[in-house]
Amino acid sequence: MRARLTHVLLPVLLLVAPALRAEVTLFPAADPAAPPTEMVVYSSLDTALAAPLLAAFQKAHPGLSIRYEDLLTGEIHDRIVAESDGPGRTADFVFSSAMDLQVKLVNDGYGRRTVTPDTADWPDWAMWRETAYALTYEPAVFAWHRPSFANHPPPATRADLMRWMADHPDEARGRIGTYDITRSGVGYLFLARDQDLFPGIWQVIAAMGASGVQQYPTSGDLLSRISTGEIAVGYNLLGSYVAEWARQHPDTVGMTLPRDFTVVVSRVALVPRAAAHPDLGEALLAWLMSPDGQAELSHSLRLPAVSLEVAGGQTPSGALDDLTGLRLKPVPVGPGLLAYLDQATRARLIERWQQALSP
CATH class of the missing domain: 3.40.190.10 (Periplasmic binding protein-like II)
Incomplete structure (x- = not known):
């Protein structure tokens, strides 16, 4: 290179x-x-x-x-x-x-x-x-606050994320963040692909809702709060921005590519x-x-x-993890993407998202 x-x-x-x-x-x-x-x-x-x-x-x-x-x-x-x-x-x-x-x-x-x-x-x-x-x-990654995981490893799969929320309810309450899919196009696409690839995703979303998940429109909004510890775990963040924040804030921001499957846009x-x-x-x-x-x-x-x-x-030195062994799921460029623009499909997905997040 x-x-x-x-x-x-x-x-x-x-x-x-x-x-x-x-x-x-x-x-x-x-x-x-x-x-x-x-x-x-x-x-x-x-x-x-x-x-x-x-x-x-x-x-x-x-x-x-x-x-x-x-x-x-x-x-x-x-x-x-x-x-x-x-x-x-x-x-x-x-x-x-x-x-x-x-x-x-x-x-x-x-x-x-x-x-x-x-x-x-x-x-x-x-x-x-x-x-x-x-x-x-560009993978969808988990971003996390390093000091919050000084005594135990951060989640590496969606099952890990659910276990962390169940085992550490006080740490998790109000400290999980993700995109607001009604305002973030990439957040909506990540969720749509999650649903396509993993039928159990709604259990994960419901657990996040029960833990008081916080929603933001941009990567910067999420990462600034992860850096300060206001948010402990960010779900499905765009890897390019997380990689740069992790480079600039190595003591506070960590990044993990999900080991169960990784959506790639x-x-x-x-x-x-x-x-x-x-x-x-x-x-x-x-x-x-x-x-x-x-x-x-x-x-x-x-x-x-x-x-x-x-x-x-592999990625450049100091960027993302080695991709070897990951279940990478790239989104194909083609007419299949047009289905995500269908207004009825979008409305149904957003409604299900909001219901899953509701206490």
Whole structure:
């Protein structure tokens, strides 16, 4: 695996658009004397995590500046649709953790078929119609407060979690956290996959409800409370954010990949049909799928690459655990994801969730 780039171009413009809650950052061209070219990226990846990726790509394209818009996943979908249907153009590249919404864009004709040098070798589960490509491999993990488990091991399976709640009711009461699935798209997807893979999940959810589970819309909300000990265990958190918090707070935040089964989601990329500069979007996609791009993704997000030969089946040093022996259950990129967007299906799952959590 190639060495991580340490040079990151500092953004020169930071705007906040309250209506969309978008963070817009301009990464200037490495060579200001080169003919000016600007590409636009819509993404749900935090700007701080995206910066080294963009800097590495710009190193190979010194005349390219990048307008990076950090948006909520629903806003990304809605803007691509509105701008594609309008008289103008839209972003050149889209990168989102909402796998279902990305597949919906492709299904509804808003994506551009893009064949890269690595398409032929890409895993079947990780692409659809040679248009939507999974680029990351992000497990749903348990996060935990290290001092709270100084005298006994943290849960490593869902059965362990239930035993801990039963054996340590005072420690568990009000100190279990997870996503609010009515406000978190990835939280909803994790629960839907839990239900698909494990019929006993509702016993786990009911036990969490009996212990006064706390629900939050974002990973940051959960991890800040785990770091202080307000929350002892976080269930089904997105591994990329937990890995970074565990690195920055090694004395307070721990992370475990569930040993019974581990749901894996991906950030999905596509080039929009109405991209202003589709050639630039295709170039970025091709680079992110290349061994160099996958290695940079793996380092920046501290996660396994989809292209596992890049990482040798393991994560970068100090990131997630070795994946050997885990029952990994990746969510396939394809039309099956559209079922999760069905409003009746969503309403039934949310209703069952709320009933299971009710005392």
